[in-house]
Amino acid sequence: xxxxxxxxxxxxxxxxxxxxxxGYTSMDSxxxxxxxxxxxxxxxxxxxxxxxxxxxxxxYIEWIYASQQDTGGFQGFPRTPxxxxxxxxxxxxxxxxIIWEPATVPSTFFALAALLLLRDDFSRVGRRECLTWxxxxxxxxxxxxxxxxxxxxxxxxxxxxxxxxxxxxxWMLGGDLLATQExxxxxxxxxxxxxxxxxxxxxxxxxxxxxxxxxxxxYTNCAVNALAIVDKLADGIPDEDALIHWLVLRQTRQFEPxxxxxxxxxxxxxxxxTATTSSAIGFNGRCNxxxxxxxxxxICDTLKTLGQIELIxxxxxxxxxxxxxxxxxxxxxxxxxxxxxxxxxxxxxxxLGILGCPDVKPVHSTTSISVDAVDYLEKxxxxxxx
Amino acid sequence: xxxxxxxxxxxxxxPISQQEHMPAPLAQIAYTDEYAEAMSYLRxxxxxxxxxxxxxxxxxxxxxxxxxxxxxxxxxxxxxxxxPTASLTTELTTFLNPLSLRHLxxxxxxxxxxxxxxxxGSYEGEAEFLVDMFxxxxxNYHVWSYRQWxxxxxxxxxxxxxxxxxxxxxxxxxxxxxxxxxxWHVNFADGDGLSDSGLxxxxxxxxxxxxxxxxxxxxxxxxxxxxxxxxxxxxxSKVVQFAVKYAGLDGGEVKSTHALDLLxxxxxxxxxxxxxxxxxxxxxxxxxxxxxxxxxxxRLAMVNSGVAAS
Ligand SMILES: [Zn+2]
Numbered sequence: 001x002x003x004x005x006x007x008x009x010x011x012x013x014x015x016x017x018x019x020x021x022x023g024y025t026s027m028d029s030x031x032x033x034x035x036x037x038x039x040x041x042x043x044x045x046x047x048x049x050x051x052x053x054x055x056x057x058x059x060y061i062e063w064i065y066a067s068q069q070d071t072g073g074f075q076g077f078p079r080t081p082x083x084x085x086x087x088x089x090x091x092x093x094x095x096x097x098i099i100w101e102p103a104t105v106p107s108t109f110f111a112l113a114a115l116l117l118l119r120d121d122f123s124r125v126g127r128r129e130c131l132t133w134x135x136x137x138x139x140x141x142x143x144x145x146x147x148x149x150x151x152x153x154x155x156x157x158x159x160x161x162x163x164x165x166x167x168x169x170x171w172m173l174g175g176d177l178l179a180t181q182e183x184x185x186x187x188x189x190x191x192x193x194x195x196x197x198x199x200x201x202x203x204x205x206x207x208x209x210x211x212x213x214x215x216x217x218x219y220t221n222c223a224v225n226a227l228a229i230v231d232k233l234a235d236g237i238p239d240e241d242a243l244i245h246w247l248v249l250r251q252t253r254q255f256e257p258x259x260x261x262x263x264x265x266x267x268x269x270x271x272x273x274t275a276t277t278s279s280a281i282g283f284n285g286r287c288n289x290x291x292x293x294x295x296x297x298x299i300c301d302t303l304k305t306l307g308q309i310e311l312i313x314x315x316x317x318x319x320x321x322x323x324x325x326x327x328x329x330x331x332x333x334x335x336x337x338x339x340x341x342x343x344x345x346x347x348x349x350x351x352l353g354i355l356g357c358p359d360v361k362p363v364h365s366t367t368s369i370s371v372d373a374v375d376y377l378e379k380x381x382x383x384x385x386x
Numbered sequence: 387x388x389x390x391x392x393x394x395x396x397x398x399x400x401p402i403s404q405q406e407h408m409p410a411p412l413a414q415i416a417y418t419d420e421y422a423e424a425m426s427y428l429r430x431x432x433x434x435x436x437x438x439x440x441x442x443x444x445x446x447x448x449x450x451x452x453x454x455x456x457x458x459x460x461x462x463x464x465x466x467x468x469x470p471t472a473s474l475t476t477e478l479t480t481f482l483n484p485l486s487l488r489h490l491x492x493x494x495x496x497x498x499x500x501x502x503x504x505x506x507g508s509y510e511g512e513a514e515f516l517v518d519m520f521x522x523x524x525x526n527y528h529v530w531s532y533r534q535w536x537x538x539x540x541x542x543x544x545x546x547x548x549x550x551x552x553x554x555x556x557x558x559x560x561x562x563x564x565x566x567x568x569x570w571h572v573n574f575a576d577g578d579g580l581s582d583s584g585l586x587x588x589x590x591x592x593x594x595x596x597x598x599x600x601x602x603x604x605x606x607x608x609x610x611x612x613x614x615x616x617x618x619x620x621x622x623s624k625v626v627q628f629a630v631k632y633a634g635l636d637g638g639e640v641k642s643t644h645a646l647d648l649l650x651x652x653x654x655x656x657x658x659x660x661x662x663x664x665x666x667x668x669x670x671x672x673x674x675x676x677x678x679x680x681x682x683x684x685r686l687a688m689v690n691s692g693v694a695a696s
Contacts, residue, residue: 015413019414019415019416022417025417025451027454029456034413038413055410063410063411078404080405100435114412155456203615203616204608204609204611204612208567212574213531214563214564242615287604287605288563312681313679
């Protein structure tokens with residue numbers, strides 16, 4: 001089966017133009033991420049321009065900017081107007097956007113990526129404010145958190161996603177170019193971040209959320225891509241052979257949640273994954289788990305960043321997405337015959353862009369957005385910073 | 387109309403509804419009326435930074451409707467901390483425990499738990515509660531992360547009860563990689579364990595015993611490989627002796643691809659054993675693990691060129 005481009009476009013157009021079902025309430029504080037996935041998916045399908053009028057495009061851009069904060073960064077959902085709108089009244093408890101609607105590292109990344117995709121020129125992004133705020137989102141141990149609270153403390157868990165997104169914000173805003181300029185702008189501690197990531201490689205080769213934690217496909221991907229965007233892959237990976245070994249071991253033919261136990265029995269009887277009935281290969285996110293659409297992205301993309309995508313059979317990895325989890329109404333489910341959801345539908349599509357599927361645009365490995373959009377950043381936006 | 391609009395207790399609050407700012411917003415969600423109303427009261431109490439009993443009730447309502455809203459949790463914790471009457475232990479046992487058992491895939495719940503338990507300063511009752519959590523999903527990443535936080539925060543490294551717990555879960559499912567990882571964490575994450583050759587030898591025996599139960603179990607082989615690579619005093623020849631039982635070369639019986647893989651790694655470093663390494667990798671690529679054939683061929687090329695990998 002090929003990619004059903006018409007159905008895929010219909011799925012994403014519906015996400016763009018109509019209310020998302022009530023089940024997405026759990027994403028209420030992360031609407032910027034959903035917004036970016038919708039726009040990026042249409043871009044990967046080469047359908048972005050045809051999906052919106054000029055007025056709609058500028059409305060989307062304004063909607064994103066409306067979440068930007070004066071003190072730097074973007075929040076993840078529409079900003080509540082201040083009950084007390086005077087910006088200098090720092091004594092007022094009413095300035096709730098500062099306390100309870102903070103800018104977050106993920107929302108800032110997704111807002112900037114969505115603006116790029118919509119070909120905004122970034123002229124209204126508070127660059128100095130954002131880059132300054134970003135330095136404060138780095139903890140004393142040099143890992144990044146989710147946001148800064150009103151007491152100046154870093155909130156959020158330990159999660160390599162934050163460091164990954166922070167390094168990409170810095171790159172999108174040219175923080176790497178500014179660090180060498182006079183007068184110097186504040187910059188994050190890159191060497192410290194690299195050290196903190198380096199400590200995460202586990203005994204079996206993958207990366208977890210903290211030292212000696214269980215390795216996980218998503219954390220591993222974000223660790224490697226954070227290192228790649230600051231050109232520190234060699235410094236941040238203690239044992240690259242073990243990492244590659246762990247990544248290729250994530251390939252599996254256990255696709256169905258219900259059959260997990262049956263497969264185990266087969267193995268106990270000495271069975272191996274030698275069956276040639278299926279040409280599809282899926283990926284799990286952790287050892288001894290079953291395949292899941294999103295891990296085709298997390299694992300294949302990590303190999304791509306490491307320059308080792310040829311270590312997997314790309315056509316079989318593609319076949320898993322197209323023949324097992326692509327849904328007939330468009331989008332991708334988590335498991336075969338699951339209904340599509342935005343997260344798995346987006347990462348399924350992005351994975352196809354990494355695997356060289358001819359029906360989608362090539363996707364850039366560390367960002368998950370199209371190579372086109374990254375070219376626009378590199379050739380139009382970033383040269384304007386110097 | 388609505389629970390809050392009709393309540394005299396909330397009559398003094400002017401709700402603030404969601405503002406989209408633009409004619410064509412992005413990622414709009416079809417909220418239930420119940421959620422939309424509760425959120426509009428939340429915006430109002432947040433705007434005045436009210437920290438009160440009724441805010442606790444309001445945040446509880448919203449968390450039940452959407453446990454993923456991160457600032458609601460932070461707001462709730464600050465409210466709890468500000469109220470002299472609020473009991474953190476009650477928050478833990480009567481609010482958070484049942485909620486955690488209902489929303490298994492939620493990160494915020496576990497962060498809130500960390501804040502509460504570090505404020506309370508005791509982990510009493512935690513192990514018992516986690517038994518219920520693991521009964522629902524024995525591989526839940528958030529729950530294991532939280533358990534490892536307990537080990538670090540309360541210095542439970544090498545604790546007999548933590549080790550017994552991993553033994554119990556590995557006994558129930560020998561392929562539970564999270565339990566294997568936790569075992570490593572308890573034994574070795576404090577940094578001293580790997581230089582203790584007695585402990586390393588004991589763990590090596592443990593892994594070998596579990597491999598005997600399920601030869602094709604990646605978790606146990608990875609644990610063994612980790613000990614070989616990082617632990618003090620492991621005799622490679624002893625590991626080889628063990629692995630060949632599961633991966634006979636020269637036409638012998640092969641019971642485990644992981645054994646072949648390990649032998650290929652060890653033999654690949656020794657020029658005198660190059661032929662055996664090649665044979666193991668060819669068996670993997672051609673017969674026993676063809677889904678990873680491109681990788682085994684890459685390893686083969688390395689062995690042939692004299693650069694051994696993993
Ligand atoms: Zn998934």
